[in-house]
Amino acid sequence: MLGLARRLRNAGVVGINSRNRGYIMRRNPRALYRLVDDKLQTKRLAQEAGIAVPELYGVISTVHDARYWDRAIGTHDDFVIKPAHGSGGNGILVIAARRNNRFFKADGIALDAATVEHHIDNVLGGLYSLGGQVDQAIIEYRVQFDPVFKALSYQGVPDIRIVVYRGVPVMSMLRLPTRESDGKANLHQGAVGAGIDLLTGKTTLAVHHNHRIREHPDFGTPIAGWDVPLWQNLLLLAAQCYDIAPLGYLGVDMVLDAELGPLVLELNARPGLSIQIANGRGLRHRLDAVDRVETLPDGAADRVALAKALVGEVSR
Amino acid sequence: MHNLHVKLLTLLLLGGGLVFAWFKIHLLGLPLRPNQEATVWTVEARVEFQGGNRPAVVDLDLPDEYGRHEIVDEYFVSSGYGHTVHTRNGDRRTEWSIRRARGTQYLFYQVALVPASEASLAAAARDAPPPPVSRPDYEEPLRSAIEALLGKVRGESADIFTFAGHLLLELNRPGANSGYEIISKDLARGSREWVERIQYVLAGAQIPSRLVRGITLESGKVNDELTPWLEVHNGQRWEGFNPLTGERGYPPNFALWSIGDLPLVRVNGGDNVHVRFAVADRPQATLDVAQRRAERSYPRLLAWSLYSLPLNTQYVYRILVMIPLGALIVIALRIFVGVTTFGTFMPILIAIAFRETQLAWGIGLFCIIVGAGLSLRFYLERLRLLLVSRLTAVLILVIMLMLAISVLSNQLGLLQGFSIALFPIVILTMVIERMSITWDELGPLEAFKQGFGTLFVAVLGYLAMTNPTLQYLMFTFPELLLVLLALAILTGSYTGYRLTELFRFKDLATEAEQNAGTGTKTS
Numbered sequence: 001m002l003g004l005a006r007r008l009r010n011a012g013v014v015g016i017n018s019r020n021r022g023y024i025m026r027r028n029p030r031a032l033y034r035l036v037d038d039k040l041q042t043k044r045l046a047q048e049a050g051i052a053v054p055e056l057y058g059v060i061s062t063v064h065d066a067r068y069w070d071r072a073i074g075t076h077d078d079f080v081i082k083p084a085h086g087s088g089g090n091g092i093l094v095i096a097a098r099r100n101n102r103f104f105k106a107d108g109i110a111l112d113a114a115t116v117e118h119h120i121d122n123v124l125g126g127l128y129s130l131g132g133q134v135d136q137a138i139i140e141y142r143v144q145f146d147p148v149f150k151a152l153s154y155q156g157v158p159d160i161r162i163v164v165y166r167g168v169p170v171m172s173m174l175r176l177p178t179r180e181s182d183g184k185a186n187l188h189q190g191a192v193g194a195g196i197d198l199l200t201g202k203t204t205l206a207v208h209h210n211h212r213i214r215e216h217p218d219f220g221t222p223i224a225g226w227d228v229p230l231w232q233n234l235l236l237l238a239a240q241c242y243d244i245a246p247l248g249y250l251g252v253d254m255v256l257d258a259e260l261g262p263l264v265l266e267l268n269a270r271p272g273l274s275i276q277i278a279n280g281r282g283l284r285h286r287l288d289a290v291d292r293v294e295t296l297p298d299g300a301a302d303r304v305a306l307a308k309a310l311v312g313e314v315s316r
Numbered sequence: 317m318h319n320l321h322v323k324l325l326t327l328l329l330l331g332g333g334l335v336f337a338w339f340k341i342h343l344l345g346l347p348l349r350p351n352q353e354a355t356v357w358t359v360e361a362r363v364e365f366q367g368g369n370r371p372a373v374v375d376l377d378l379p380d381e382y383g384r385h386e387i388v389d390e391y392f393v394s395s396g397y398g399h400t401v402h403t404r405n406g407d408r409r410t411e412w413s414i415r416r417a418r419g420t421q422y423l424f425y426q427v428a429l430v431p432a433s434e435a436s437l438a439a440a441a442r443d444a445p446p447p448p449v450s451r452p453d454y455e456e457p458l459r460s461a462i463e464a465l466l467g468k469v470r471g472e473s474a475d476i477f478t479f480a481g482h483l484l485l486e487l488n489r490p491g492a493n494s495g496y497e498i499i500s501k502d503l504a505r506g507s508r509e510w511v512e513r514i515q516y517v518l519a520g521a522q523i524p525s526r527l528v529r530g531i532t533l534e535s536g537k538v539n540d541e542l543t544p545w546l547e548v549h550n551g552q553r554w555e556g557f558n559p560l561t562g563e564r565g566y567p568p569n570f571a572l573w574s575i576g577d578l579p580l581v582r583v584n585g586g587d588n589v590h591v592r593f594a595v596a597d598r599p600q601a602t603l604d605v606a607q608r609r610a611e612r613s614y615p616r617l618l619a620w621s622l623y624s625l626p627l628n629t630q631y632v633y634r635i636l637v638m639i640p641l642g643a644l645i646v647i648a649l650r651i652f653v654g655v656t657t658f659g660t661f662m663p664i665l666i667a668i669a670f671r672e673t674q675l676a677w678g679i680g681l682f683c684i685i686v687g688a689g690l691s692l693r694f695y696l697e698r699l700r701l702l703l704v705s706r707l708t709a710v711l712i713l714v715i716m717l718m719l720a721i722s723v724l725s726n727q728l729g730l731l732q733g734f735s736i737a738l739f740p741i742v743i744l745t746m747v748i749e750r751m752s753i754t755w756d757e758l759g760p761l762e763a764f765k766q767g768f769g770t771l772f773v774a775v776l777g778y779l780a781m782t783n784p785t786l787q788y789l790m791f792t793f794p795e796l797l798l799v800l801l802a803l804a805i806l807t808g809s810y811t812g813y814r815l816t817e818l819f820r821f822k823d824l825a826t827e828a829e830q831n832a833g834t835g836t837k838t839s
Contacts, residue, residue, distance in 0.1 A: 001815075001818060004818050004822065004825060005812065005813050005818060007825045007829060008813060008818070008821055008824070008825050008828070009812075009813075010829070011824070011825060011828035011829045012828065013813075013821050013824055013825070013828055015811070015812065015813040015814060015817045015821075016654070016814060016817060017651055017810055017811050017812060017813070017814065018811040018812070018813075021808075021809070021810075021811050022811055063702065114700065115700075117700075118700035121700070121702055121703070122703060125702060125703030125704065126703065127703055127753060128753075188758060188762075189758060189759070205827070210820045210821075210823075211823060212823045212827075276821070276824060276828070277820075277821065277823065277824050280824065280827035280828060281824075281827070281828045282824070282828045
């Protein structure tokens with residue numbers, strides 16, 4: 001047991017205690033949490049900085065407004081409802097289509113307006129929020145995801161998570177929804193995480209429930225070797241997010257929209273550690289490499305270049 | 317730098333807590349385990365005399381503060397008498413007085429004794445040396461007998477103690493013809509006068525000696541008298557001698573009562589005076605004994621003890637001082653093991669709730685109520701109620717369930733004195749809500765995993781928090797909270813892996829080693 005711990009340490013695998021104390025507590029000032037915990041604020045900041053995000057259709061703040069929630073969507077037939085202070089992908093309702101005043105989830109299940117309203121009520125009541133505080137419900141554009149990963153995702157939207165350490169992208173993975181995860185790209189709920197080679201943008205290994213897999217559990221498609229389109233843009237976008245939310249240890253979640261290209265979905269001040277399993281390598285050596293750089297460059301593009309240099313150096 | 321700070325702070329807290337606890341254990345003799353019992357001897361002196369229908373003053377010698385026993389308590393029982401205690405030359409005496417003593421009078425003095433601690437024994441040995449003895453002017457025919465005896469004994473002995481021993485041996489030699497019987501003629505062997513005669517002879521060799529009287533602590537003694545004993549000083553310390561055999565030492569469990577030749581009791585205004593002693597033993601918690609002892613020797617320190625609080629406040633603190641221990645268990649299980657629970661301290665709250673219900677019933681109730689609450693929660697979910705109303709509905713159901721269980725078990729005579737506090741109800745409601753959210757969001761598997769994690773930690777916490785030894789330790793030595801604080805801070809600086817992470821990352825170990833080890837080592 002102790003031998004395993006030593007091997008993991010030597011391999012640079014970061015554990016939860018180490019992440020919390022060594023990175024989150026040291027690099028992420030508490031005061032900045034609100035920038036990422038409130039998705040509404042993240043969205044505004046991103047828009048101001050020219051970072052592409054899904055378009056906001058409306059915000060519902062009171063139970064009274066919730067009764068007329070459908071006014072917010074206007075003529076849109078598909079949209080996403082999410083809590084402004086949600087965590088771990090909880091409380092996100094994706095409506096893919098509307099017909100005869102019935103709303104269809106991505107898996108084809110129909111909901112009536114009252115069910116959606118109840119969901120909004122729950123969001124407002126704080127059911128899905130961090131700490132259970134009273135919350136707001138965000139209604140926004142549903143990403144028309146790039147069909148490139150169609151063969152790898154069960155409904156839902158695959159998203160790209162890049163861990164950005166002090167503004168430098170250090171590790172990335174593609175998160176693929178499965179039947180089990182109910183179309184959500186959350187690893188805890190059974191989504192697949194596929195490591196992306198930071199240098200090439202190619203998928204490498206994959207993880208499902210902390211176990212190494214090579215094929216998608218629903219389709220049997222091999223996961224390795226896929227090219228993530230617009231990889232350079234994604235890296236740049238992730239690095240830019242550090243400028244709007246200067247958290248030293250930041251998780252940036254992005255999607256590839258078929259028409260709009262890369263969009264930032266949300267930022268995370270406590271990105272998980274499964275990304276290490278997805279990539280088959282520990283984070284520590286890369287984080288240490290960033291820490292060894294005396295002055296980190298200011299420009300996002302420079303930091304992406306630095307990231308590539310460091311990652312190349314560490315894994316060479 | 318940060319870590320050094322943490323380490324120093326931890327060390328400081330640990331040291332502070334442990335040193336203070338050590339001090340209390342060592343100096344006050346507070347026991348480390350609860351319900352440890354020490355034998356407390358109760359010696360009762362009964363003074364009996366015939367009152368002459370006139371004022372009477374009774375003067376009784378009391379056991380003193382030194383010796384091989386310590387006084388933990390004393391009582392004076394004497395209806396109608398006023399009494400005072402005074403100390404003269406280190407000798408404590410009590411004085412009972414009454415205006416008119418009629419008929420047979422009984423006065424009682426009770427003292428509770430415990431064996432003295434090492435520290436006070438050492439202090440007693442450093443008694444001031446007695447004044448030098450002047451050689452008495454013996455008269456014939458005693459004179460020649462004593463001188464002959466002293467000469468013989470001096471030749472056969474090496475120091476003062478062996479001298480005294482030999483002298484006693486000679487005087488106690490049975491049968492006549494020793495030529496010394498004239499010295500002890502017409503004296504009852506072993507009596508007070510006998511000891512005084514020996515002292516008289518010892519004075520001839522200028523050896524300081526004194527008469528002491530004491531009682532052998534032996535349960536069930538009644539109507540006993542004090543045993544006279546001889547003590548001889550060798551210039552450094554007093555040593556006891558059996559006046560009948562010359563053996564050094566004291567009888568086992570010998571409690572000194574009176575030192576010197578002042579009468580044990582003097583009654584002014586009464587006749588037919590008797591003093592009789594009775595001895596009883598009773599086991600008493602060592603803690604109480606130490607408390608009493610501390611009351612006499614460190615009164616200020618004791619005022620700071622939790623035991624000086626009113627009883628109902630004490631009861632609350634008995635629970636409160638255990639909470640940090642439970643919290644520490646939660647910390648350990650989360651940080652070192654990685655057990656997932658609902659909320660951070662929910663398990664502790666549940667553990668406290670278990671105190672009210674006992675463990676087996678607590679777990680049973682927990683499962684029944686959480687199960688029923690969950691079902692209701694899912695039913696209410698379909699009604700699409702607002703969150704707060706739904707929570708309240710679950711709360712009401714929990715109360716009704718508890719009510720039903722209490723009434724039912726009472727009717728069936730299952731649980732006598734089954735008590736339900738207000739507190740567990742809210743906690744159970746919270747558990748139900750948390751569990752149902754987890755169920756919705758992460759699936760039933762995760763919900764049960766966290767539910768059992770919570771229950772498991774709660775049970776461990778309960779076992780620790782209700783452990784009588786730990787309870788006793790925490791309440792008697794609240795400074796151990798500093799130690800817990802130190803441990804909490806120390807665990808906060810742990811950055812190693814959790815036990816569950818070792819399983820989680822097991823697959824990763826080999827791959828990451830390969831990936832990290834293919835090229836030049838970076839570090």
